[in-house]
Amino acid sequence: MTILPIVTLPDPILRKVSEPVERVDEELRRLMDDMLETMYAAPGVGLAAVQVGVPRRLIVLDVSKDEQQAEPLFMANPEIVALGPETRLHEEGCLSIPEVLVEIERPASVTVSYLDRFGESRELTAEGLLATAVQHEINHLDGKLIIDFLSPLKRDMVVRKFKKQARSTEAL
């Protein structure tokens, strides 16, 4: 397995709407495995394919705390089919926007349909951190980022900071 480079702000690919996966084959499984490895190494609890520069509707997740009992989830073409009535507040980070945390209120439970690592159709109802993570990653597939939950003024400040950082890196 390979650890892939993670795309960060202000790379415009993060704003792309990802294309559906046509079928889950060996090549896609390899990408899923590399994404999981990349996510664990970061470390993070979720990663969308677009964050490694592949704009396809594919996410990996693992919110388990214990390394010995990993609970990886692979979701191709995830779609939200129901949202619970309660909400949950969580300070979210994003591997593509290092060192930025945004407090976001989202539905506390979510039912999602998807194709698993073997291309089987599945449905899962997630709660707690997993519900938050699933919604965060599906946002990525639609080009939506946690900074979009900030006021325009604060969002501009974050984007400016990352643009400046990108410029100084290029200058080296």
Ligand SMILES: [Zn+2]
């Ligand atoms: Zn993210």
